[in-house]
Amino acid sequence: MKVTRIAYSARLNPGKYAALVEQARRLGRVRSEVWQRYGSIAGVGSGLRDRRVRDRWLVEGVHLQFGVLANAWKETVRDAMADITASLEAAKVEVRRTINRRTSDPAERKRMFTALTANQWASDPFLARQMRQHWKRGKNGTHDQIVVRADKHNTIVDGRGRLWLAVPGLDRRKLVRIPLSTTVAPSGTLRLILRGGRVEVHYQIDASQMRSSQRPCGEATVGVDKGYTEALTDSDGVRHGCGLGELLTGESNRLKERNRRRAKLRSIANTAALRGDHAKAHRIKANNLGVMKRDRQAARHRALVRTEIFTAVHRVVDKAATVAAEDLTKTFAGHKALGRNINRRLAGWTKGVTAEALKSVSERRGSALVHVNAAYTSQACHRCGRLGRRSGDRFHCTRCRVVWQADVNAAINILHRAGDPDIALHTPHQKVKQILQDRTDRHRTRLPVQDSSPAPAERRANYPNRSAMSN
Known part of the structure; x- marks a missing residue:
């Protein structure tokens, strides 16, 4: 290689x-x-x-x-x-x-x-x-x-x-x-x-x-989910590349302020050109609207992001002989229009760098990379399989009455999806949803018939509703 x-x-x-x-x-x-x-x-x-x-x-x-x-x-x-x-x-x-x-x-x-x-x-x-x-x-x-x-x-x-x-x-x-x-x-x-x-x-x-290629891989099998505040979260609940979110947020804020200032200077230069002061317009464009410094800053930012992501993947491979992950080379069309500031932070090129890092590091260090179908892995509970509700970094399961850390829940689902006989890599997401709902229905029919009478106070005291959140 x-x-x-x-x-x-x-x-x-x-x-x-x-x-x-x-x-x-x-x-x-x-x-x-x-x-x-x-x-x-x-x-x-x-x-x-x-x-x-x-x-x-x-x-x-x-x-x-x-x-x-x-x-x-x-x-x-x-x-x-x-x-x-x-x-x-x-x-x-x-x-x-x-x-x-x-x-x-x-x-x-x-x-x-x-x-x-x-x-x-x-x-x-x-x-x-x-x-x-x-x-x-x-x-x-x-x-x-x-x-x-x-x-x-x-x-x-x-x-x-x-x-x-x-x-x-x-x-x-x-x-x-x-x-x-x-x-x-x-x-x-x-x-x-x-x-x-x-x-x-x-x-x-x-x-x-390369020295990194001579490091042995681990022996475990883990699933990983790509995040924003961190590069990867594995199925053991460990976050890798926790500085990624700060890098992307800081660069997004810097670009927003820089573009605002450049737009103001460009407007001043255009106004000066309309008045006939072409010398002033030329000075502004030559000294303040160049691209060399801008391109070098962008290249430096991309290098920092690549380093953070590749370091995170190396830490995952340190513990795993098999890594289950979604296929990040696919494009997913979102249904919600996002603002420019959010789009800068969720730039698609970081997803491509993560896919490249997973493939490159796993090949060089002898670890197996398994791509799985990631449909509804972020919206299903890994314990009961029921589709729940995600809010930020929390996943609410209405059946288990548990609040999970959303990325950890998705990573565990990805790990389980690697051995799923019914859901293949290219199974359409509509069929994946139907399979998950059928499994939930079959699981519900095996349960005993619930007593419709109101539960006594002592029974409610012995079995309160649970709510826990994973670290």
Whole structure:
């Protein structure tokens, strides 16, 4: 398993950054040419590979118009062809779902699946129509990236202990040396991304080399529920990543205040421009409405959130050999419209980071991740199965007369759902609700007939209504 690491440049010379920007711009033209020529049925859809594209360009002299070194445009062609292939495979996923809905004949399904896998779908009218519907011709929007082959870069440490990365420039035998803010030398194929005067060096390493991958997993089986104030709550009642809520709330409040101030400054700049004071409008936009500082603050916040979530998942895996969780890659449409402030705090990207962390950490440390159907796990009592009422972090069961901690109750339900023979991962939520109600009805019919006479005072005193809340 491979994981991506990012190294950042430190105090890069503006002249070097400008040279890298120009090289990335020219390589963006290479990407655009690849997408224009081969991002259709006649390209990757017909089984064309990047090596044949490079051979064609060398024969036809297409590469001469870009003004970059041979290794640079060849790696860019390979990367762009890989992007087109990824978009094609994503379209095939939707077509396969359509095939499953269209026919139940195993032989016909096998024939269509085989044609899709072998890229022979153009001759089949139904498959060609579906692929045209789901696979649109794309275009390149990347003009800030440079792909460097593994044998075309080197690193050196100077006398002050700083690490320098040397990559090829636009001129032959002239390297651009980039100072890095890390002491770990990047290895393998590099992807340089230029953002806001800084270079991001993306590279992959083997996950087994990481210290966190060498930590053994636990032996228990737990269910986990994603929360807001904490990253995860397990079925034992333990919260993990309790600082997540403070991070999201603090960032939301900061963004609200910052956006209010920027809107006021933008209004002042527009008013000045209408009066003819373009110098004032330019000063405000140049000094107060830039995006470089804003983007760096957003990247720093995302890094803190990722650290909090990954740390929480590691703590869960420390105690669990099997982790039951809902499939967080699915999208759920809410019925209630929320405000901007709430939407910022409940941003969907944090759910994606949690899904990535659960998958990555469990694979690297040898723990099994089991996805379950999470329908009504937050609305059913884990003791009796009856649908109750949730209010904030409390779940009220009207049958058990107990108030549970809502996230702990949901985590226990997720753990039970992992071994449920009636509720599969893709069971519709309407059917899940019917199954839960049928179980509750069967449980109620097994109980003895209740005496309708009023209970005496001493009986009520011996059996009072219980109310408890889990810590």
